[in-house]
Amino acid sequence: MAEADVYPYIPNSVPEVKAQMLRAIGISSVEDIFAEIPDHLRFKGELDVPGPISSEYALRRHVEEILAKNKDCKEFIGFLGGGVYNHFVPSVVTTIMERDEFLTSYVGEAYADHGKWQAQFEYASCLAELLEMDAVNTPTYDWGMAAATAIRMAARISGRSAALVSASVSPDRLSCMKNYGFSALPTFGTVEMDPETGLVDLDDLRAKMTDEIAVFYYENPSFLGAIEHQGSQIAEIVHGRGGVVAAGIDPITLGVLEAPARYGVDIACGDIQSLGIPMSAGGGQGGYVATQDEPKFFHEFPALMFGVTPTIVEGEYGFGEVFFERTSYASREQAKDFLGTMAQLHGIGAGVYLALMGPQGMREVGEGIMQRSAYLARQLDALDGVKAPVLSAPFFKEFVVNFDGTGKTVAEVNKALLERKIFGGKDLSTWFPGLGQSALYCVTEVHTKGDLDALVGALKEML
Amino acid sequence: MAITKVRKNYHQARWDEPMIFELSTPGVRGIIPPAPEAEIVAAVGDVAGGLPEGIRRSAAPALPEVDQKHVLAHYLHLAQETLGSNLHADMSQGTCTMKYNPRVNEDLAADPRFAHVHPWQDDDTMQGILQIYYEFEQIMKAVSGMDRFTLQPGGGAHAVFTAASMIRAYHRDRGEAEQRNEVITTMFSHPCDAASPATAGFKIVTLMPKEDGYPDLDALKAVVGPHTAAIHITNPEDTGIYNPLIEEFVKVVRDAGGVCFNDQANGNVLLGIARTRDAGFDFCHYNLHKTFAVPHGGSGPGTGAMGCREEFAKYLPYPTVEQDEGSGRYYLDFDRPESVGKIKGFLGSAGVVLRSYAWAVMMGPKGLRETAEMSALNNNYFMELVKRIPGITAPYAEGHRRLEECRWSWQELTEETGVGTDDILRRVGDFGLQHYWSSHHPWVVPEPMTIEPCETFSKEDIEEYAAVLAQIAEEAHTDPEMVKLAPHKCAVRKRAAEEELDDPTKWATTWRAYKRKQGMA
Numbered sequence: 010m011a012e013a014d015v016y017p018y019i020p021n022s023v024p025e026v027k028a029q030m031l032r033a034i035g036i037s038s039v040e041d042i043f044a045e046i047p048d049h050l051r052f053k054g055e056l057d058v059p060g061p062i063s064s065e066y067a068l069r070r071h072v073e074e075i076l077a078k079n080k081d082c083k084e085f086i087g088f089l090g091g092g093v094y095n096h097f098v099p100s101v102v103t104t105i106m107e108r109d110e111f112l113t114s115y116v117g118e119a120y121a122d123h124g125k126w127q128a129q130f131e132y133a134s135c136l137a138e139l140l141e142m143d144a145v146n147t148p149t150y151d152w153g154m155a156a157a158t159a160i161r162m163a164a165r166i167s168g169r170s171a172a173l174v175s176a177s178v179s180p181d182r183l184s185c186m187k188n189y190g191f192s193a194l195p196t197f198g199t200v201e202m203d204p205e206t207g208l209v210d211l212d213d214l215r216a217k218m219t220d221e222i223a224v225f226y227y228e229n230p231s232f233l234g235a236i237e238h239q240g241s242q243i244a245e246i247v248h249g250r251g252g253v254v255a256a257g258i259d260p261i262t263l264g265v266l267e268a269p270a271r272y273g274v275d276i277a278c279g280d281i282q283s284l285g286i287p288m289s290a291g292g293g294q295g296g297y298v299a300t301q302d303e304p305k306f307f308h309e310f311p312a313l314m315f316g317v318t319p320t321i322v323e324g325e326y327g328f329g330e331v332f333f334e335r336t337s338y339a340s341r342e343q344a345k346d347f348l349g350t351m352a353q354l355h356g357i358g359a360g361v362y363l364a365l366m367g368p369q370g371m372r373e374v375g376e377g378i379m380q381r382s383a384y385l386a387r388q389l390d391a392l393d394g395v396k397a398p399v400l401s402a403p404f405f406k407e408f409v410v411n412f413d414g415t416g417k418t419v420a421e422v423n424k425a426l427l428e429r430k431i432f433g434g435k436d437l438s439t440w441f442p443g444l445g446q447s448a449l450y451c452v453t454e455v456h457t458k459g460d461l462d463a464l465v466g467a468l469k470e471m472l
Numbered sequence: 473m474a475i476t477k478v479r480k481n482y483h484q485a486r487w488d489e490p491m492i493f494e495l496s497t498p499g500v501r502g503i504i505p506p507a508p509e510a511e512i513v514a515a516v517g518d519v520a521g522g523l524p525e526g527i528r529r530s531a532a533p534a535l536p537e538v539d540q541k542h543v544l545a546h547y548l549h550l551a552q553e554t555l556g557s558n559l560h561a562d563m564s565q566g567t568c569t570m571k572y573n574p575r576v577n578e579d580l581a582a583d584p585r586f587a588h589v590h591p592w593q594d595d596d597t598m599q600g601i602l603q604i605y606y607e608f609e610q611i612m613k614a615v616s617g618m619d620r621f622t623l624q625p626g627g628g629a630h631a632v633f634t635a636a637s638m639i640r641a642y643h644r645d646r647g648e649a650e651q652r653n654e655v656i657t658t659m660f661s662h663p664c665d666a667a668s669p670a671t672a673g674f675k676i677v678t679l680m681p682k683e684d685g686y687p688d689l690d691a692l693k694a695v696v697g698p699h700t701a702a703i704h705i706t707n708p709e710d711t712g713i714y715n716p717l718i719e720e721f722v723k724v725v726r727d728a729g730g731v732c733f734n735d736q737a738n739g740n741v742l743l744g745i746a747r748t749r750d751a752g753f754d755f756c757h758y759n760l761h762k763t764f765a766v767p768h769g770g771s772g773p774g775t776g777a778m779g780c781r782e783e784f785a786k787y788l789p790y791p792t793v794e795q796d797e798g799s800g801r802y803y804l805d806f807d808r809p810e811s812v813g814k815i816k817g818f819l820g821s822a823g824v825v826l827r828s829y830a831w832a833v834m835m836g837p838k839g840l841r842e843t844a845e846m847s848a849l850n851n852n853y854f855m856e857l858v859k860r861i862p863g864i865t866a867p868y869a870e871g872h873r874r875l876e877e878c879r880w881s882w883q884e885l886t887e888e889t890g891v892g893t894d895d896i897l898r899r900v901g902d903f904g905l906q907h908y909w910s911s912h913h914p915w916v917v918p919e920p921m922t923i924e925p926c927e928t929f930s931k932e933d934i935e936e937y938a939a940v941l942a943q944i945a946e947e948a949h950t951d952p953e954m955v956k957l958a959p960h961k962c963a964v965r966k967r968a969a970e971e972e973l974d975d976p977t978k979w980a981t982t983w984r985a986y987k988r989k990q991g992m993a
Contacts, residue, residue: 016839018572018765019846020930030853030931042848042873045714046746056744057614059607061836065576068834072580072826075604080597081588089590092817099503101540105547107582113556113573115565115768118907120898121484123963124553125770131492134983138533143985147771150626151817184813188637192673238527265520267527280817289581290601291591291818292773292825302985304976313771314981316973320965321957325488327967331979337629337667339913342676347667349629349776350761354769364492364543365502368532374505379519384512403523427594435592458509 086460087432090407090451092152092179093291094283097455099365102285106358119328126328129353130315132360136297139260140277141268143302146312148295148352152280153185155296156226156257159276160186161346162309163224163253164193171196173217175209175227180440207235207400211242218250228257233409235402244273259283262405264371276300285362286355295355310335311346374454378406382452388465392472399447406452410434413445415472429467476935482904483961485552492546493983496536502543553963555906561933564908566877566922567710569740569762577827586826591818595803601822602802605793608829616756617749618779622788624820628737629664631757631776632704636672637812638787639702639731652701658687660709663912665735674701685868687715692724700730708738710922712874722752739763740926741848741876744841755780764828775824786810846927847876850934854925857938861945863888867917877924879917886919891948891955893919899958903940
């Protein structure tokens with residue numbers, strides 16, 4: 010008789026142990042338990058799935074051989090951004106995120122899981138300092154979900170059901186917002202961007218911002234890279250009609266860019282992946298939503314909110330759920346939207362990142378990125394037929410590069426760059442046809458002058 | 473044989489840890505970001521300094537200023553004050569399937585050929601991760617019997633929302649969007665089966681269980697009709713009770729023109745045992761962070777792998793992952809005009825999919841079935857031990873066996889001693905076990921406790937857990953005040969002001985709010 014299969018992850022798979030348990034239960038086979046399932050609904054036979062690859066070493070070889078078919082932004086020089094960013098990941102962040110204590114925790118109470126609650130509280134607190142806002146959610150899935158949550162909150166706050174969105178928002182993010190926002194905000198309008206600067210067209214906003222509009226959502230910097238400096242004027246227009254200002258903001262910019270609370274943003278949102286979380290093919294996302302700690306805003310958060318609170322020991326910090334009744338865990342369909350497993354580990358990582366960076370680190374990383382991106386734009390603009398940046402507003406790490414004058418499409422340029430181990434910028438020709446053959450380039454602190462010059466050299470060679 | 477040990481002398485780390493902000497000294501640094509080269513600085517100057525008025529940062533953010541060793545130590549302390557499931561017998565978090573999260577999968581996810589991939593790279597440079605998505609979809613199809621899957625939803629509630637969006641589109645295309653505005657669910661299905669469709673715009677009808685705990689078919693027949701858009705139902709429900717009439721439920725809803733969604737969050741026990749498609753469902757989802765051994769991350773990132781029948785596949789979020797039959801090349805298909813669009817950025821939680829694939833192929837078909845069998849066997853062994861404890865009962869389904877979990881009731885003990893489930897679950901933490909999950913709200917089972925001893929727990933783990941519960945039940949009689957004051961040996965003691973967490977003048981979810989409300993700012 011063949012030896013029984015014993016699985017390293019299933020201790021009771023040992024036949025003798027199994028037999029003892031069956032005896033204790035008083036059944037002869039596990040089939041006596043599955044008798045609860047009508048026989049005709051039982052699956053007969055063996056699942057058509059690969060494996061087993063029982064040996065850990067063999068499994069590693071198998072998966073690594075598949076992963077070897079990928080190219081990555083360590084081996085290649087990458088200029089892709091658009092919401093997933095190739096920023097530096099500090100070792101301390103990796104160490105903490107890999108700890109089994111945090112990694113394999115879930116929804117335990119704030120006693121045995123006290124440390125997780127404090128880490129989340131501190132994450133929210135650090136982000137709050139960047140934004141100068143007093144309330145930050147436990148992370149939701151990503152920026153798209155955060156933006157959708159922000160506009161749904163605005164709909165409830167204002168009692169209105171139409172949204173205005175800046176024309177430069179990423180079409181993928183807009184799709185997410187529309188899909189999630191649909192039931193609360195069936196009407197979406199667009200506010201044009203100034204084609205020269207890339208900024209919000211204030212005249213168009215003024216014309217479209219009626220008393221029916223719940224919220225105006227824009228991004229800073231915009232998806233196309235423009236740093237929006239008209240925030241106060243935007244807020245004046247929107248607030249003047251009783252609307253809510255929601256803005257998507259990449260938090261890594263906030264060492265050099267103004268805190269959104271200071272230019273009239275009511276609900277800030279965005280992605281925390283920039284803050285020390287690896288790209289992981291888009292798996293590193295985490296959405297934040299922030300407001301001031303005023304009941305009319307706070308009441309509308311769907312997420313868990315962790316609050317600091319006293320314990321029976323003098324001076325000890327305890328934690329607990331704040332205003333839990335808001336959530337669907339407490340109130341099912343009566344809740345503010347829904348809640349579930351989202352992205353808390355990335356919150357912990359981002360908190361560690363901000364604690365390491367401090368105010369000086371955040372300022373330096375921002376200043377350095379702006380210098381690198383300005384340098385690259387200048388070098389690219391000097392190439393025959395290339396225009397960079399296309400939009401005249403100041404930019405942070407992303408900017409639009411136009412290739413119309415080269416007679417080549419972005420697809421052709423990127424294909425040639427790929428042969429030189431460079432991932433060119435995101436092709437915008439489908440999403441923003443008005444920009445012609447343009448691409449969105451992203452530069453971060455990981456790029457050296459050599460990397461930037463390599464791109465310029467490669468383009469010079471091929472164009 | 474291994475011993476069974478009740479950890480009476482356990483004590484969690486208690487660092488009395490300050491807030492990171494309290495460790496801050498102006499000018500101290502934790503890390504230096506890479507500076508641009510002098511040539512770059514010389515060429516472009518102070519770019520940030522040239523920003524227009526009003527957008528240049530006017531005051532530095534009040535982030536902590538802490539050196540690297542103390543940042544590391546602080547977070548290591550907080551880690552030690554957190555009881556992750558890999559550290560102990562975490563069958564506490566019933567419905568959550570807290571199985572072992574293999575370390576090898578973490579190594580694979582940290583591989584630079586995955587971790588440094590940007591999702592907008594050319595498909596030809598992502599053949600590895602696309603292959604994993606494609607092959608994992610085939611595994612999910614085999615496990616469930618469904619025709620297509622999306623791996624984009626970020627969790628179970630998100631998968632339920634995605635399905636509700638697709639169901640909305642389906643009824644719209646049939647001209648019935650206005651009419652079919654109700655989603656039916658049951659009280660023992662997860663709250664998201666009510667909240668997610670509600671967010672998608674549906675009215676919710678919740679069926680209460682029958683007296684014997686089974687879902688009520690007559691109640692369903694009474695509410696189903698021309699307004700029914702769908703039913704979102706769990707099976708087995710959070711009670712661990714398998715609904716043997718599940719096909720009838722599906723038929724009643726289908727006959728009325730509705731769509732049938734099976735929330736398979738509790739699907740661990742059905743791997744290779746029963747497929748959701750065979751009970752007639754149109755949609756289902758599995759939580760990869762539960763059934764497929766992916767770490768829960770403190771509550772994400774996760775994935776709700778959502779499957780459907782071919783008829784609904786055109787509505788799936790874009791992009792799907794396809795394989796060219798001729799060349800074998802994998803590619804992303806964005807050209808899906810009837811798609812509901814994006815529900816999450818990019819490809820979803822790719823690291824979760826990678827880990828799930830690795831776990832599934834390591835287990836293979838027999839291992840998946842062994843997983844299901846052992847989760848049922850473990851639960852029934854646990855029940856055998858726990859049902860002997862005075863004061864606890866397993867309400868409902870008399871004479872039937874539970875599958876992978878059970879929702880217990882401490883009502884008798886509470887009536888006898890005044891010690892309730894909230895006290896007992898805090899006390900459990902004093903023995904090196906996670907505080908157990910009582911129940912979602914509203915509590916239908918009085919003084920509830922939901923335990924799921926899935927397949928990676930040993931016989932000794934199960935015996936340890938049952939012995940701890942027996943001891944606490946005894947303590948409830950001999951020293952009830954001690955139990956009510958628990959925990960005593962966790963990282964912190966009991967909260968002293970629960971009411972402040974609902975008081976806007978007192979609550980504080982950030983340090984700056986705390987300082988302001990405490991008058992420290």
